[in-house]
Amino acid sequence: MASPLKITLFFSIFAIFLVSPITSKTHPLDSLTPSEFLLVRAIVTQSYPPSHHKLTFQYVGLEEPEKPLVKSWLLKPSSNPPPRQALVVIRLNHQTRELIVDLSKRSIVSDRLYGGSGYPLLTIEEQEAAANLPLKHEPFLESIKRRGLNISEVVCSTQTIGWYGELKTKRELKVTCYYLNGTINMYLRPIQGITIVADIEEMKISEYTERDVPPLPKAAGTDYRASTITPPFGPRFNAAPPTPSGQRGFKFDGNVVSWANWKFHLGFDARVGPVISLASFYDADKKKHRQVMYRSFISELFVPYQDPTEEWYHVTFFDCGEFGFGIYAVSLEPLNDCPSNAVFVDGYYAGQDGKPVRVPDVMCVFERHSGDVMWRHTEAEIPNQKIREVRPDISLVVRMVSTVGNYDYVLDCEFKPSGSIKFAVGLTGVLEVKAVPYTHTDQIREEIYGTLIADNTIGVSHDHFVTYHLDLDIDGDTNSFMKTHLITKPVSDKKIPRKSYWNVEHEIVKTESDAKIQIGLDPVELLVVNPNKKTKLGNKVGYRLVPGSVASPLLATDDYPQTRGAFTNYNVWVTPYNKSEKWAGGRYVDQSRGDDTLAVWTEKNRNIENRDIVVWYTMGFHHVPCQEDFPMMPTLSGGFELKPTNFFEYSPVLKTLPPQHLNWPDCTK
Template structure:
């Protein structure tokens, strides 16, 4: 288990630290009344120094923007030393801008005073401007005329009433470039006039949905003796051999440190730090209105700050432990998001089972998993981030994507870049691409990565029948070697091993990353978004650990020209063979919206799996006891008379 001092050094930022950070910045004249706090978070210490000494200074990093002057700063404060450690003013043309602040969503309402925008609306028969909503969107790459400015590119939607779902009524063909600092409309692009879709999509209103489906009977999940996990004041979570420290960051959301698993009484390290470091949603409609539409929900919008407060029975079911999230508001003061993190156990089906025809034995064990999750709403989409830890050592991550698809007017039958969801209502094709940052620590700091693939052995002396196949092992030795795509044809996976530690068979211990292997970024290599989101073009990147390398598209992706992050770091082609390494895994969804995705999208999922590979001496779940619930009937129960309802015998538990 992690020492208390290391856990304290890595624990989530507190409200008191956020308050102290603001006091120091105001005292030093860095934070004036017009300065907005875009991001406030813990600047983690160098892993190597922390593990060696066991202690570290608590430092807070702030990204600031003066909304009167557009001066942006990257500042680090030492709380213990009560001082500013570093203060850098950004060069926007090179560095990009700090993430979006809430005021930018509000100030764009000034667009309604602009005569050119008004004329575009009147031309479409939209004269009641009170029913029109301005939707600000991150600007992407700026033109020469916009360079250095802080821009939102804005669309317009109609809300017929305060309860109306505005996404049902896009005013397509009009984009407004708005400077949120000077509050100027720089340009109104009115390139095509399309009818505003009229059909409502008010799924949230009972009058719209109609009567509920009948016959749905309750499912109750109870744990009469409580959950099997404990959690302490530093967020260290212990569950059936797993130990991990749960943290939360305004940018990344859930962050885990020091993930270890018990092996015969020894806590063996697996991952030092795990998070979703970026997610990017590129849209595939190249029209003049929406060519720029690519959203970095971590780097531009700080998705952790948009975490939902979860509700028992609705968002989480069972014996739930909730944790609040502490983030900073744009005023630099602490903001508490109650019940932002949900921790619980859930049944996960069969763990292992066998009925032996030779000796007549029959054994089975049920699986369960520890679930740590949170949900965010970023604009129209809602995302659930679920981390699962299994009894057999499996670590799984799953995104649940739902909410409302981004809509457009549908130009007509055969349009190549969007689906029609309702009469005249379109939804542009798009992707949801995520980057998991996995700072591996498999039995220590010196790890290596091998690519494993299934291959057919050519017919010959070794394979005379032509039925032989094997697995190839290829060591990824440098950063350039380790930029890889998945291959479902060969079952390509990546084994993270520790060459310095052997299992009982004399082989390197390891863990395997199993990718889903779905499409990477669908954009031309010369396009703006390819340059800004190069991390999305490979399923795997491997880098040597460097404490400043945190985000795959760089620190400041908002209006960044591109090239930052992984492509810049890996240009040095550093060694990643038997050293302290970080895996960056890209995964996600490519979404061609269906009619069934409207008016609210049923959950779609994506993710990845990590499993031990030669890490243990045998199946690590052999010590799981047999289930004792009275719902586990003895053999032959299926033959009992169930009164015509085969398989639904009730055992008197009665909730």
């Protein structure tokens, strides 16, 4: 373990800050601290004493201050920050209420009954309670016995049920059960043929049907722990070289990270996980920090499975809005999840009782030495001169991992000295599988909706659509969205024997409908520009969205899951900034009806020119499972980039000095 001292030292500083009372050091965008969660809880329970009410906290998070207030505070950080407020969603006596709690006034400043469709984020506690219901449900116990299984080896888990046109809904979950007995990889041993629905308001089983008894996949070969695997082992690899002591390269001031020319605020939210705010780049020539991104986070993650049979058709998860990427964030393992030079930070969210739950080491920040080249040139054409200049690449990574049941999502945000910000998602963990009687493809005479990846095991085909909320403020908050079309043209000059070339045509997009883009063969570059700022040469100051991992949904547009996930109908959308439009799938996603999505908001076709705008980008993966994904998926990665394009007058890494390389110490000398 490299430099545990450093890490501990950092933690203690951070911990002191976190538990200290709200001071002038609080940044307006800081996530709620443990003491603030306790204060929120105290204020809410004062109005709604649990002794008189059935009260659960479904979501507690920072109620973002108005953007202008944050911006004016930034100009004078010694001034009082905007009032600290929390957005609180509670279930109170079987109804959803939305509260705004003011922490300085110590009062509820807004209290609204929510009467629309859909339900709030689920709590861990109610899911655990629902998952335990079958274990005391007589028909289930009998079935387990009939199947010759041992109930003490059964573990159940919950799934959201989606919405399929029902006029009336209840807060219900489906419960699926798995068998351990010889493995800890429960997901690969589904106990199938049973449908169990739990009413989570009454916390009882509301529906129980057993249809058939498919075979139970074997435990053998499913365990993935180093302590249990059997030969032949894979190769043992060298560890990454440890970082020289004291070498971090970045610093935290509260939750503001400074590294190289970058400065940004790091937050953590129960619903969306990591939140990067106020990313700015210090322009050494202009001698100032220039704004790039006001706020970014993963707004929603839609994962529709492609098995339309009774036990599976509902499996169409919305991981942020239903489960919470922050709630399911896991503690990172030093040296393996993040390298030896990483600094780890804790995260907090409110439990069902409103008390803060600590997730130790929930995010890490580290310098990445990828081994790539930042820039280089060898000049061989000038007589008698040997010129070679090379700069190795380096970047700063912010990482969080959210493990929503079987899948582990490695979420990275990477800052580059060139001014680029890269977002990446790595998908690993365990596949969601279906038990079948088959042990060879030759036996299969029906549609199987996936791939036979092990005996009696179908890895069910599915998609992952990760939708980012990117509130870019390119050198100020009034921006435009620009399409740079690459257009083939004929050569008009008859003296020229060439027939064609391409040139660019810039289109400033006026309204939301023209900013809905399916990325495909069309040669176009997508940019956010500041129409009020130009470089000395007159080019529009901008950032380009460089797509990657593009996939479009394949469900019918009018199918229920796709109506709810309609925000994935396009890879790119642009909206005018609206504080309430944060979650692309809507505020209440569990059993949502698709009436509060990005697709609905943009029907207004608002003006987006020369305004504060938000870009929504969806990274997509179609996942046809393969045997290599069993029993543990090698990480599948995708990403995209925000790249400065005429934002700087010249290369911002030109004047990067070569690093001073160290030797591996030789203590014998």
